[in-house]
Amino acid sequence: MLFLIGSIVLTSYLTLSFKVTQRLRINTFQAIVFNYLFCVITGSLFNGYFPVTDAALQQPWFPWAVAMGIIFICTFNVIAFTTQQLGVSVASVANKLSLAIPFIFSVFLYNEPIGAVKLLGIVLALLAVYLTVKPGIASSRKRNSWLLLLPPLLFAASGLLDTLIKYTEQRFLDGTNNNDFLITAFASAAGLGLLALGILVLTGRQQLEYKAVLAGAAIGIPNYFSIWFLVAVLRQYAGNSSAIIPVNNMSIVLFSALAAWLLFKERLSLTNWLGILLSVCAIALLAFG
Numbered sequence: 001m002l003f004l005i006g007s008i009v010l011t012s013y014l015t016l017s018f019k020v021t022q023r024l025r026i027n028t029f030q031a032i033v034f035n036y037l038f039c040v041i042t043g044s045l046f047n048g049y050f051p052v053t054d055a056a057l058q059q060p061w062f063p064w065a066v067a068m069g070i071i072f073i074c075t076f077n078v079i080a081f082t083t084q085q086l087g088v089s090v091a092s093v094a095n096k097l098s099l100a101i102p103f104i105f106s107v108f109l110y111n112e113p114i115g116a117v118k119l120l121g122i123v124l125a126l127l128a129v130y131l132t133v134k135p136g137i138a139s140s141r142k143r144n145s146w147l148l149l150l151p152p153l154l155f156a157a158s159g160l161l162d163t164l165i166k167y168t169e170q171r172f173l174d175g176t177n178n179n180d181f182l183i184t185a186f187a188s189a190a191g192l193g194l195l196a197l198g199i200l201v202l203t204g205r206q207q208l209e210y211k212a213v214l215a216g217a218a219i220g221i222p223n224y225f226s227i228w229f230l231v232a233v234l235r236q237y238a239g240n241s242s243a244i245i246p247v248n249n250m251s252i253v254l255f256s257a258l259a260a261w262l263l264f265k266e267r268l269s270l271t272n273w274l275g276i277l278l279s280v281c282a283i284a285l286l287a288f289g
Helices: 002-023 028-047 062-086 088-109 116-133 145-171 178-202 210-236 238-264 270-288
Strands: none
Touching (some): 002 062, 002 210, 002 238, 028 062, 028 178, 062 145, 062 178, 088 116, 088 145, 088 238, 088 270, 116 270, 210 238, 238 270
């Protein structure tokens, strides 16, 4: 149970942290780049070795780890921007409902059956995203209409990432190389981010912020352990993993919404709360249907 709580709290913390970086006027992109650098450092120290070696380059999963790293950093930036512009609850719902997308891919790639209950779950997932982001989030400031494209973009990006993780896990990973794969993906994200940041700094578009390095550590270390806790709880309940993931996702959605309300006074309309409730129902239907 402690592993599950750790996964819920730390994953929610990651989304909430972007509100903090916004309020402290910390460069979010730089914080995300350094976050992945600290993920690599934390994972390597925690496991006692650095897995990105010449031998890793020859592994069949290596190109997929690089691809995942690219999607990692792109998706994390979308999460951050969505959180800062539309709120923690919106980002959390769009992110965690993305499990509907790998399910759809599973129907075509692995011929998994689709029943009426899971089909209803997909419909509710789409409706939940719409209701959660519908203009009516209690706020006095006007929003540009294009910002409402962020949740569907996050929904699609997170779903693509989940699909890639599932495909790679089934095709290439056997339990002994999971950590090597994960840290390689983090290293890929860090490398791409540092390259982009280097170009921005050298061209004078940005200046390196020491606060962003500290924020990267504050995000990156919990980021690594949020995944470590999830893997640990899945191992602990190996015979019931299909139930653990939806419970984890439902709890993250609810915990994030409550924490945002308490910590940042993030107010939602009844329509938005209905969307959050539907998101929990959708996750349950997709998992248990």
